[in-house]
Amino acid sequence: MDSKITIRIDGELVKADRGSTIFETAKAAGKRIPGLCNMKGLKPVGACRLCMVEVAGVNRLLPSCTTPAQEGMSVTIHSARLDAYRKQALELLLSERNHVCAVCVSNGHCELQSLATALGVTNVRYGYRYPKLGVDLSHPRYVLDHNRCILCTRCVRVCAEVEGAHVWDIAGRGIHSMLTCEMNRTWGGSRNCTSCGKCVQVCPTGALAEKGFAVEEMVKRTTSVERLAVVRGGSR
């Protein structure tokens, strides 16, 4: 069987590796689909809903990071409708918690912030919730600030799939979902955390950061994750 298939992306014929996702196929063809939860080296989960695409013949939007490319598929990755939905999804993420960019360690290096700029989000049309959320300072080297978490689960996956420690999980449901450390331990009280810092590096926002960094100082380094995933025989 030919290992290559052909799909259409925004009308253009594109070759794809059999078994690859729409997101990967588009990226390989030099076409960018926005996204915040997907990361090469980690299993895709479709958590952020920003990479939603239209597939001809399917009457709902599909997350391109979890949808496999199939022979003959016709995919739209950029349209006025998708732009509008992506802006909406991003605004909802911003309204959900207390994202105060001006005082954030990741200001200027944040994927949520830069995607807002790229998508033309100049304001949030939904009421801010201003939830009262905690900050876990118990780990000697790192900080978890729930105010800045968008529940992308990159940290959960990199810890379980690449480091093999599985310290993180999501507890609760819906709007009450929260990142949790080992069945509700403090991070400092974790028995499995190796303090490797991979979760900190993959976090797209300032939710996970190193201690001792001031506003704008926390620059994440994600390139090693893909390499380590290969070494550990990760998903791809």
Added chain:
Amino acid sequence: MSGQAKVKLATAWLDGCSGCHMSLLDVDELLVALVERVELVYGPLVDAPEYPDAVDVALVEGAVSSVGDQKLAQTIRAKTRILISLGDCAVTSNVPSMRNTIPVQKLLERVYIEGADAAQAIPADGVPALLRHAVPLADVVKVDIHIPGCPPKPGAIAHVLTSLLDGKKPELTGLVKFG
């Protein structure tokens, strides 16, 4: 917005640090061009006791945090054609919103009683009451254009003002960022 008469521009300073006004002054040589076409009728940069009628454009800095902010925002909206929220505090409520998880009474006690060495009393005379939450301007009145940023880039402010003066709709995609 062309013609003989100068465009009436107002600015206002609600719950913010005045950094947005600094950014406005930072548009450099554009200020010279603006003077030719714009009359500054209200705000911290001019001496006008009352908000005038029939203002063309208003740049409003700061979140709406008090009853006073709320009243001024409503006055500005009623008397202004194009209302612009200037900077993150006006657009998102930003730093002023960091008090929003604390009830107002508790907050005032913490600052003015527990936090004060002398004259421990919550100020009541001559200061407007705080609202439960510091909110974005758009939560209180209809806003026409948002220029986020902490501070907003002078280039973005310049783009918006020159576009409006030329009768065009400003396009801010890629020009502005939160924070």
